[in-house]
Amino acid sequence: MNKLLFRTRIKFCGFTRAGDVRLASELGVDAVGFIFSPDSPRRVHPTEARAMRNAMAPLVDAVALFRNNGVEEVRDVVKQVRPTLLQFHGDEDDAFCRGFGVPYMKAIPMRADADPLDARALQTRYPGASAFLFDSYGPTGGGTGRTFDWSRIPAGLNKPIVVAGGLNPDNAFDAVLATLPWGVDAASGIESEPGIKDGDKMRRFVLEVRRADCHES
């Protein structure tokens, strides 16, 4: 999906504190993510996520993130947290991802040693996906703090793409201009430690994305 003239969406992921969620919203972030992946250092319990969700400002999306969680666990999160988008980082297939009555985004791990990805094959495999999120490959499925080669994002996708993996205030501008994505997503690059967001890094990240949006090439 080519970018013409619009505002790059920003998602910050891995919140554990309501105050950080509130600040991200005030900075104009479009979506905040709560991680339920079993092996993430940013993992929260559904009751904690529900409390943060209840503290959220209006017009900000709540994204619930999973990696090979069981169906009952996902259902419980959907019921308790009321996310507006689900994000799957594991081996979940399209039928599983679609099975909760909430739109979903599929994360695609970008392995340096893998064959190039084919846009048509991805779309055939995940016909129900609202968007694809391209993230660096890592053993725990995300939050690696590492970038990948952005030129490997397959061309010709007819769905929005979100770029993730090692984005921070120092490279967000370049990432947006290099990939012209629908959105960008960051976790470790806006933190002081896993799950603890840094207000100044979040603010600078947002400013850099907006600077890229205003950039005329």
Ligand SMILES: O=C(O)c1ccccc1NCC(=O)[C@H](O)[C@H](O)COP(=O)(O)O
């Ligand atoms: O962040 C995690 O701990 C995590 C663990 C397992 C699956 C996904 C995870 N994060 C998902 C995200 O949406 C992150 O923003 C994305 O992976 C980028 O992370 P980072 O490289 O730290 O910015």
